[in-house]
Amino acid sequence: MKILVPVKRVVDYNVKVRVKADQSGVELANVKMAMNPFDEIAIEEAVRMKEAGVASEVVAVSCGVAQCQETLRTAMAIGADRGILVSTDAELQPLAVAKLLKALCDKESPDLIILGKQAIDDDANQTGQMLAALMNLPQATFASKVTVAEGKVSVMREIDGGLETISMHMPAVITTDLRLNEPRYATLPNIMKAKKKPLETVTPDALGVDVAARLTTVKVLEPAGRSAGVMVADVAQLVDKLKNEAKVI
Amino acid sequence: MPILVIAEHDKAGLKAATRNTVAAARALDGELHVLVAGADCAGACAATAALEGVSKVLCADAAHYTDQGAENIAALIVSVAGAGGYSHLLAPATTFGKNVMPRVAALLDVAQVSEIVAIDSADTFVRPIYAGNALATVKSSDAVKVITVRTTAFDPVGDGGAASIEPITAGPDLALSTLVSRELTQSERPELGAASVIVSGGRGLGSGENYHAILEPLADKLGAALGASRAAVDAGFVPNDYQVGQTGKIVAPQLYLAIGISGAIQHLAGMKDSKVIVAINKDPEAPIFQIADYGLVADLFDAIPALNAAL
Ligand SMILES: Cc1cc2nc3c(=O)[nH]c(=O)nc-3n(C[C@H](O)[C@H](O)[C@H](O)COP(=O)(O)OP(=O)(O)OC[C@H]3O[C@@H](n4cnc5c(N)ncnc54)[C@H](O)[C@@H]3O)c2cc1C
Numbered sequence: 001m002k003i004l005v006p007v008k009r010v011v012d013y014n015v016k017v018r019v020k021a022d023q024s025g026v027e028l029a030n031v032k033m034a035m036n037p038f039d040e041i042a043i044e045e046a047v048r049m050k051e052a053g054v055a056s057e058v059v060a061v062s063c064g065v066a067q068c069q070e071t072l073r074t075a076m077a078i079g080a081d082r083g084i085l086v087s088t089d090a091e092l093q094p095l096a097v098a099k100l101l102k103a104l105c106d107k108e109s110p111d112l113i114i115l116g117k118q119a120i121d122d123d124a125n126q127t128g129q130m131l132a133a134l135m136n137l138p139q140a141t142f143a144s145k146v147t148v149a150e151g152k153v154s155v156m157r158e159i160d161g162g163l164e165t166i167s168m169h170m171p172a173v174i175t176t177d178l179r180l181n182e183p184r185y186a187t188l189p190n191i192m193k194a195k196k197k198p199l200e201t202v203t204p205d206a207l208g209v210d211v212a213a214r215l216t217t218v219k220v221l222e223p224a225g226r227s228a229g230v231m232v233a234d235v236a237q238l239v240d241k242l243k244n245e246a247k248v249i
Numbered sequence: 250m251p252i253l254v255i256a257e258h259d260k261a262g263l264k265a266a267t268r269n270t271v272a273a274a275r276a277l278d279g280e281l282h283v284l285v286a287g288a289d290c291a292g293a294c295a296a297t298a299a300l301e302g303v304s305k306v307l308c309a310d311a312a313h314y315t316d317q318g319a320e321n322i323a324a325l326i327v328s329v330a331g332a333g334g335y336s337h338l339l340a341p342a343t344t345f346g347k348n349v350m351p352r353v354a355a356l357l358d359v360a361q362v363s364e365i366v367a368i369d370s371a372d373t374f375v376r377p378i379y380a381g382n383a384l385a386t387v388k389s390s391d392a393v394k395v396i397t398v399r400t401t402a403f404d405p406v407g408d409g410g411a412a413s414i415e416p417i418t419a420g421p422d423l424a425l426s427t428l429v430s431r432e433l434t435q436s437e438r439p440e441l442g443a444a445s446v447i448v449s450g451g452r453g454l455g456s457g458e459n460y461h462a463i464l465e466p467l468a469d470k471l472g473a474a475l476g477a478s479r480a481a482v483d484a485g486f487v488p489n490d491y492q493v494g495q496t497g498k499i500v501a502p503q504l505y506l507a508i509g510i511s512g513a514i515q516h517l518a519g520m521k522d523s524k525v526i527v528a529i530n531k532d533p534e535a536p537i538f539q540i541a542d543y544g545l546v547a548d549l550f551d552a553i554p555a556l557n558a559a560l
């Protein structure tokens with residue numbers, strides 16, 4: 001069984017981004033970048049399946065600028081066997097990424113595609129569902145447990161009211177939620193080994209995909225801040241403020 | 250051109266999020282229709298017909314919509330969208346809407362605009378990015394706009410409408426996946442997304458027993474919903490559907506009490522639009538105090554019982 005895992009290079013989740021003064025976007029110069037946390041979980045899950053003998057190969061894919069190679073090396077240090085960079089300087093929106101991934105899936109024929117549920121930069125939460133639709137495949141979003149048995153995959157999903165488990169034929173698309181697993185740290189020997197793993201580069205043109213943006217950003221603003229609050233000395237003062245000042249209880 | 254809202258419902262009635270989504274759709278220009286797809290969903294259709302501003306309810310009643318699976322519902326929406334010539338398709342940005350709508354968008358070969366918080370014009374929308382640290386205004390060049398709506402940004406519509414209910418032919422059963430089981434958290438408390446007061450606990454509670462023993466009496470007294478940080482969910486104090494944040498539920502109650510929560514940006518992303526925020530934390534440096542209207546530096550194990558007694 002082959003597993004394809006798309007990994008996105010995003011601003012590290014610890015960074016508090018700043019909006020640019022000209023309102024054209026957020027400041028990305030000299031900001032720490034990292035693999036999207038949900039994609040780390042996706043890679044970890046795929047690698048665990050390989051370690052358990054369920055999967056035979058894990059292929060990591062990243063779409064974007066040349067530096068996405070670093071993200072692919074990280075994925076390979078966690079345990080992916082090889083990487084594919086879809087190289088472009090164009091701004092990629094989820095529909096374009098889904099089309100690129102579909103073109104790769106047509107070539108690679110994976111049995112499972114595991115994506116993150118959401119990229120923490122655009123907060124779109126779309127790509128996995130779009131890929132599943134384009135390929136006419138079943139989908140299980142927000143996975144917190146994945147089990148493969150007898151040619152089927154069963155996925156426990158986090159939904160608003162609780163949890164549900166669905167069963168799908170493969171190939172299928174899964175998107176990860178935070179509780180699925182805790183990704184390992186890449187060890188130094190594995191980071192070294194990852195440098196020697198194969199990394200192929202393709203372009204959107206070679207895949208025959210039009211990546212033109214459908215949404216244009218008019219402006220990006222800082223959200224209205226909250227005005228500074230007050231510290232209260234004790235519970236009695238808190239109750240007084242809530243009753244008489246804020247009037248919420 | 251008419252506008253279509255996809256209802257989220259439980260057969261018998263509507264989920265609250267549908268009311269907020271209809272409110273967002275009313276800010277657009279066009280006749281408003283709502284699609285209810287389900288099995289034995291006459292109750293939900295009747296509730297939808299009573300919504301303010303809705304002129305027609307399309308009711309697709311078939312067994313293969315029982316589980317609300319994304320594959321079948323997306324296929325139905327695409328065929329309804331084509332037949333009806335809708336300019337906009339909207340659903341709430343709940344786990345239901347997030348699961349279904351990107352599939353619809355891809356099948357229509359259009360972008361989805363996720364979690365809008367404001368509507369500037371028929372093709373221009375505002376949405377948070379980077380965990381709400383920036384607000385992007387985006388303009389769509391697609392013929393059909395597929396949108397999910399952040400429910401806290403639009404006040405729910407009430408009743409008072411009298412829409413017609415039109416049964417429509419169901420789409421195909423694609424049989425791509427099957428529901429094995431569903432465990433919904435049973436609670437007497439208000440729904441997190443719709444509650445006016447939320448008592449939310451973090452890792453500072455120390456254990457699931459403490460979480461319940463300390464926070465439940467307070468929530469009872471305030472008629473509040475219970476929420477949690479991701480750390481509290483990960484540690485197993487409470488189920489996942491309690492999670493508030495960038496990757497959990499987005500809430501905006503009248504009063505949000507953050508207890509033993511440090512205030513990571515991912516948590517703030519889910520609650521910073523609350524009207525009044527109270528933080529109780531023993532660490533005076535905790536970032537939650539920077540956004541709290543009222544901060545109390547105290548050990549929660551003393552402060553919460555005292556607060557409960559004082560109310
Ligand atoms: C991709 C991604 C997405 C995420 N999404 C979310 C999300 O949606 N929601 C979310 O909440 N988190 C999310 N997180 C996690 C987030 O980064 C934080 O780790 C989490 O919010 C911390 O939870 P906490 O405040 O309960 O725990 P901690 O940060 O450990 O804080 C515990 C607090 O309790 C206080 N405390 C301890 N004991 C006491 C006591 N006796 N009395 C009073 N105070 C006490 C401490 O001073 C401390 O401030 C996400 C993380 C990632 C990487």
Ligand SMILES: Nc1ncnc2c1ncn2[C@@H]1O[C@H](COP(=O)(O)O)[C@@H](O)[C@H]1O
Nearest residue numbers: 006007063115116118119124125126127
């Ligand atoms: N440029 C990209 N390269 C590789 N994978 C991506 C890219 N963009 C999105 N993805 C995948 O799609 C998931 C959801 O992203 P999004 O729909 O943008 O929130 C991510 O967690 C990744 O797994």
